[in-house]
Amino acid sequence: MSPAPSSEEVVETASPFEDEKAPPSVRADLVTSAVLLVLGLTVVALSLRMPTFLEQSGTGLTAPGIVPGFYGVVLAVLAVLLALRTLRRTAVVGEKVAGNDNGRLAMAAGLALLYAGFLVGRLPFWMATALFVFAFIAAFEWPRGPAGRPRRLIEAAAIALCTAAAITLLFEELFLVRLP
Numbered sequence: 001m002s003p004a005p006s007s008e009e010v011v012e013t014a015s016p017f018e019d020e021k022a023p024p025s026v027r028a029d030l031v032t033s034a035v036l037l038v039l040g041l042t043v044v045a046l047s048l049r050m051p052t053f054l055e056q057s058g059t060g061l062t063a064p065g066i067v068p069g070f071y072g073v074v075l076a077v078l079a080v081l082l083a084l085r086t087l088r089r090t091a092v093v094g095e096k097v098a099g100n101d102n103g104r105l106a107m108a109a110g111l112a113l114l115y116a117g118f119l120v121g122r123l124p125f126w127m128a129t130a131l132f133v134f135a136f137i138a139a140f141e142w143p144r145g146p147a148g149r150p151r152r153l154i155e156a157a158a159i160a161l162c163t164a165a166a167i168t169l170l171f172e173e174l175f176l177v178r179l180p
Contacts, residue, residue, distance in 0.1 A: 025101070029086040036079035043072030067175060104140070111136050125179035126164045134160035 050065030111132065119128035137156035144152070171177045 026086055026090050029082060033079045033083035033086065036082070037076055040072045040074075040076030040079055043075065044069050047072060107139055108136070111139065121180050126168045129167055130160040130164035132160075133163045 047065035047069035050063060050068075052063040052065075114135075115128065115132040119131060122128070123131070134156050137159060138153060141152045141156065142149070168179060171179055
């Protein structure tokens with residue numbers, strides 16, 4: 001019988017670049033991040049080609065490509081962060097990730113449907129957004145256990161309020177969009 005592999009050997013065999021040895025979730029995350037990066041950069045490139053209306057005495061902020069360009073930049077940045085997180089997690093953990101993420105996906109989808117289908121329109125936008133962000137963070141942090149839970153919930157509330165304020169100000173003051 002051969003001795004158990006050391007942690008260094010496990011890290012080497014879990015390389016995301018060797019298709020046979022990488023867990024499916026690592027490959028899926030890397031492929032997803034590459035596709036999202038290309039999509040985000042394409043959106044930015046196409047938004048830069050849109051007219052600016054400066055010749056009609058408009059400001060640069062009235063250009064129709066501002067919002068899609070912003071979304072493209074955010075999508076590209078998040079795609080890079082996903083790839084970096086996946087590579088870092090693979091190097092640190094060095095083993096296959098066990099479990100199924102379908103429950104987490106269903107929870108995220110359910111919270112998003114609750115937000116879009118029920119909260120928005122019935123509550124002020126900033127409040128609906130703050131409740132959604134708080135519930136989302138709390139739902140995904142809760143399984144980490146009771147140790148530090150009160151602190152994590154306080155952090156979730158602070159993040160939710162800051163996010164709601166930032167989104168509201170960004171859309172109402174910069175993009176001049178009336179929110180429900």
